[in-house]
Ligand code: FAD
């Protein structure tokens with residue numbers, strides 16, 4: 001089997017890449033280890049940056065997002081018993097973010113990719129990459145017990161943090177930077193009305209809380225936890241007691257409680273593989289970089305990579321130019337580092353870490369007070385939160 005671009009992974013990165021290539025008349029083929037039902041039901045991100053929203057609209061997959069997503073014009077930072085609003089459009093020349101769940105983005109993209117006539121091979125196993133330094137690299141995999149092979153001009157390694165693509169780059173050539181945080185996030189979905197019109201990022205002595213939302217009847221909440229903890233240790237009553245304790249405030253505001261129907265713990269790490277290409281393999285999204293979720297950046301960084309990679313591959317076919325491909329890592333990693341730094345900064349400002357000295361805690365409080373009292377500091381947070389522009393798209 002031959003195609004122009006073989007893509008490993010049908011997450012946001014792989015699906016976006018396939019669809020954007022199609023719009024440029026370039027053919028692709030996707031292999032995905034999970035089933036369609038599984039990828040369309042996995043609960044992950046909620047926040048889409050301004051550039052991602054504009055991109056999805058521009059490439060014709062934004063219709064449902066515009067109809068069903070929620071535009072948020074602010075976020076709140078809560079600490080010391082008080083909430084402080086950061087007005088996003090006011091500080092960024094009119095930009096906002098949209099709350100629209102990742103699995104809905106996935107559904108929209110899968111529908112678009114299949115309508116393009118592109119194959120997504122779901123439920124494959126034993127995926128491996130071959131001959132990356134040749135002009136016809138290969139992807140081998142097993143489907144229904146049978147060995148298969150695709151040959152392509154390029155491979156898009158869009159298989160997330162644990163996939164095989166990054167590992168296919170020889171270890172001695174990979175430049176990687178990693179940091180693991182001593183905490184995780186305990187995330188729940190519950191049936192309740194929204195507790196707030198906007199997302200609340202709350203710092204407390206008991207640890208961080210994020211109050212997010214999904215729909216008028218389903219809420220998404222997170223609290224900082226021990227990454228080694230187990231959801232089995234947390235009854236619904238214990239979870240709500242923890243939220244109440246961490247969100248205690250002077251305004252009489254209370255979190256709205258309801259039946260919890262999903263619980264999970266996620267680890268937190270910062271990771272960048274600066275070597276985002278090797279021969280004809282190009283990494284995009286979580287396969288090359290991971291952020292702690294505090295800045296809501298992961299999916300949005302994946303979209304930034306895909307914009308650059310699509311342009312580079314298009315330029316190769318259309319203008320016989322190698323420049324975009326050769327410069328891909330260097331250009332992509334610039335926006336990645338901005339998101340990485342912002343996510344690390346938000347994480348440090350909002351989480352308390354066990355064993356910290358008291359001076360670090362005082363620095364944190366001073367930083368929070370500065371962000372909510374200085375227009376310059378609030379603007380810095382806001383322009384990173386709504387997302388720095390993709391090259392050529394605002
Ligand atoms: P993935 O979504 O990981 O997709 C990779 C795909 O490759 C998967 O479908 C996987 O099954 C497949 N794959 C893996 N291995 C193989 C293999 N061997 N063979 C074939 N296929 C393979 N980001 C934001 O921007 N905003 C947010 O608000 C936000 N909140 C988050 C909240 C949570 C709780 C979590 C967990 C993440 C959040 N993120 C957020 C991050 C975001 O979800 C990820 O950055 C995003 O999913 C990355 O997309 P991707 O396509 O690069 O990788």
Ligand code: DHB
Pocket residue numbers: 044045046047199210212213220293294295296297
């Ligand atoms: C959500 C996740 C995030 O990481 C974040 O910073 C904001 C919102 C969410 O899942 O809704």
